Amino acid sequence: MRRLWLACLGACAFLTALPASAHKPSDSYLSLSVAGARVDGQWDIALRDLDMAIGLDADGNGELTWDEVRLRHDAIAAYALSRLKLASGGAACPLQVTHHLLDDHTDGTYAVMRLRADCPADVATLDVDYGLLFDIDPQHKGLLKLAHGANTSTAIFTPDAPRQQLQLAGASKWRQFADYVRHGVWHIWIGFDHILFLLALMLPAVLVYSNRAWSGAPTFRIAAIDVVKIVTAFTLAHSITLSLATLGMLSLPSRLVEATIAASVVLAALNNIWPMFQRQRALVAFGFGLLHGFGFAGVLIDLGLPKGSLMLSLVGFNVGVELGQIAIVAAFLPLAFLARHTAFYRKAILAGGSALIAVVALVWFAERALDIALIS
Structure with missing residues (x-):
């Protein structure tokens, strides 16, 4: 019993610590265009990030106005250009x-700075040293779009890769693809709402519901097939809408998408407590995977890539998301199968864990649907 309480308390602490946004990580969007020795650019940085870094909310009421931002233009420019x-x-x-x-981006309002740089000679290789927010947010990423004539390439800056040398001619498509594979893996790993949705659906996979009671699945093969069906369906669905949304063929309001994603987590979790659709x-x-795909698409939409680079980034990002999911399944399924016959799994993990997931997701739903801050 003591272990049961410790497990529940640990799960509660973890779940309540999850960020309420639970989806969109901190990103900035840097677009550079090189012509000869001149570099023109645009840098989009989230106001929430700038407020955290240098303070924009002068009256402390939790809402930013244009006047508050305008009065800090010099500070914003100085902070950004120093990084x-x-x-x-x-x-x-x-x-x-x-x-x-x-x-306005898919996840809120951004400060936009138009940039200009003059190099001593025509640019063949551009060295970029990026350090925005890395000292206060290790999850932040800088997403770069680099244009030179008809060629466009991308790069991703992280605390582990803050400096990159970019060739304007013959930019490495493989490097761009690999960058977005890694970004896709990371995106699913910190996309807590996506993870909890999948986890809630997978928890009963190692069990069988019969006569209003749970019992352990007889074989690993049965449990694995159930998980494969769930993950495959989710992957197929979110790949469809991720592609359509990123290519600009379909769109939905961001608040509706994010609120419905939270609702999907609630429904999946409650189904483990009061089974409604086990089969x-x-x-x-x-x-619900169709809606999760719109959530995934935000990063690529905000980057505004041309179609040639967009397709490569889209495929790489989607591959990364799938690899991240596979890693989660590989970690979850063997352990869950070994514990399937225990009361601890049925009561603490399935029932208790699902209840906690439902509570946290309800808070997310309220925040997203009503645009309020409860545990943010």
Whole structure:
């Protein structure tokens, strides 16, 4: 009994610590265009990130106004430019901010800075040193789109890869693909709502529900087939809408998508406590997976890549998401199968864990649907 309480308390602490956004990580979007020795650019940084870094909310009421942002334009520019350096051929390309704007992205309002840099000579290789927010948010990523004539390439800056040398001619498509594979893996691993949705659907896979009671699945093969069906349905569904949304063929309001994703987690978790669709969990995974795909698409949509680079990034990102899911399944299924006959699994993990998932997801739903902050 003591172990049961410890397990429940540990799960509760973990789940309540999850960020309420539970989906969109901190990203900035940097677009650079090189022509000869001149570099023009645009840098989109989330206002919430800038507020955390330098403080924008002058009256402390939790809401940012245009006047509050405008009064901090110089501070925003100074902070941003101190964390971005460009160079070519070993010589610096000094950056300056030429204009300030605001823009709405899929996850909120962003400060937009128009940039210009003049290099000493025509640029063949651009060295980029990126350090925005890494000191206060180790999960932050800088997503770069680099254009040179008709060629476009991308790069992703992280605390582990803050400096990159980018060739304007013959940019490595393999490097771009690999970057987005890694980004897709990371995106699913910190996409707590996606993970909890899949986990809630997989928890009963090692059990059989009969005569209003749970018992252990007779073989690993039966449990594995159930999990494969669920993950395959989820993968197929979110791949469809991820592709359609990223290519601009279909769109839904962000708040509706995020609120419905939270609702899907609630429904999947409650089904483990009061079984409603045990044999249709794969169908539920497919149906709600269509909406999860819109959530995944936000990163690529906000980057605004041209179709040539977009397809490569889309495929790489999707492959990364699937690899991340496979890793989660590989860690979960053997352990769950070994514990399937225990009361601890049925009561603490299935029932208790599902109840906690449902509670956290209900908070997410309230925050997203009503645009309020409860545990953010």
